[in-house]
Amino acid sequence: MAQLFLRDIPLLRPPRQADLLQILWCPYEHDPDCKPATALFWRSAAEVRDVLATPPEPYEADYPGYVPEPCVLAPEAITEYPNSLDLSPELQRMLEDWNRWQAVGATVDSSYAEYPQEFYSTHLGNAPGWKVAGRPPWGRTDPTPRYCAVCEVRMTPLLTIASWEWDGDEGRSWVPQEDQAAAASSHYAGQNPPQPTRVGVGSTDNMQIYICPTSPQASAHRSDPMSRPACITPLP
Numbered sequence: 001m002a003q004l005f006l007r008d009i010p011l012l013r014p015p016r017q018a019d020l021l022q023i024l025w026c027p028y029e030h031d032p033d034c035k036p037a038t039a040l041f042w043r044s045a046a047e048v049r050d051v052l053a054t055p056p057e058p059y060e061a062d063y064p065g066y067v068p069e070p071c072v073l074a075p076e077a078i079t080e081y082p083n084s085l086d087l088s089p090e091l092q093r094m095l096e097d098w099n100r101w102q103a104v105g106a107t108v109d110s111s112y113a114e115y116p117q118e119f120y121s122t123h124l125g126n127a128p129g130w131k132v133a134g135r136p137p138w139g140r141t142d143p144t145p146r147y148c149a150v151c152e153v154r155m156t157p158l159l160t161i162a163s164w165e166w167d168g169d170e171g172r173s174w175v176p177q178e179d180q181a182a183a184a185s186s187h188y189a190g191q192n193p194p195q196p197t198r199v200g201v202g203s204t205d206n207m208q209i210y211i212c213p214t215s216p217q218a219s220a221h222r223s224d225p226m227s228r229p230a231c232i233t234p235l236p
Contacts, residue, residue: 001025001038001068004132004159005045008075011133012158013213018042023159023209027061035202036066038209065163065200073130076176080127083138084120095120123173129165130197133157136208148212155210163204164194 006012006019014021020043025036061067084092094100095117101108112119126135136157146155166174179193192198201207 009132014042020045027058027066029062069198081125083126127174129162131160137206146210151214153214155212158211159209161207163200166194
């Protein structure tokens with residue numbers, strides 16, 4: 001489904017000598033939340049041999065969006081701020097003050113004058129798309145803290161699998177500069193620019209995988225609005 005190398009993404013924090021994270025999922029919906037089941041494998045890239053030139057595809061799947069389009073990831077470090085609903089009431093009131101935005105010289109389109117908080121939510125808070133670590137996106141329900149079943153420590157986001165890299169014209173501000181031209185068109189190379197992986201989780205949801213910072217062999221994934229355990233396998 002996806003594989004991430006430590007050399008590209010230092011935030012992975014693998015156990016022991018692992019430097020490669022492989023994420024697999026079953027292209028069928030599973031109870032209780034009707035999402036694909038996931039399995040994570042930490043490995044040493046140097047020990048991975050006999051790599052198939054053409055990985056096998058499932059002979060069937062519940063939905064086309066459960067079979068990813070083969071593509072190469074281009075990891076990029078970004079800065080994102082909390083979802084506005086995660087902020088204190090005082091900070092939320094500050095975001096709603098148009099005069100404050102003007103006073104700090106922020107380049108904000110005047111169309112946001114009536115609802116300046118929308119600028120923050122669209123362009124600064126909670127980056128959309130696939131991401132490692134970062135801030136978990138809100139879904140149909142409020143975010144729920146996840147705790148490790150092994151040591152009861154609060155788990156941290158490992159990976160967000162998103163149905164869309166951005167949503168609509170306004171969300172295009174998160175598009176990398178080198179992809180802006182492609183994003184301006186409706187389709188290119190037979191693909192939809194906001195959905196290069198062609199992955200669609202449920203009804204355009206996100207799937208969030210969490211990991212324990214002290215017991216990396218334990219993980220869970222959260223599919224909006226519920227969660228259940230996922231399997232994670234360390235190096236042999």
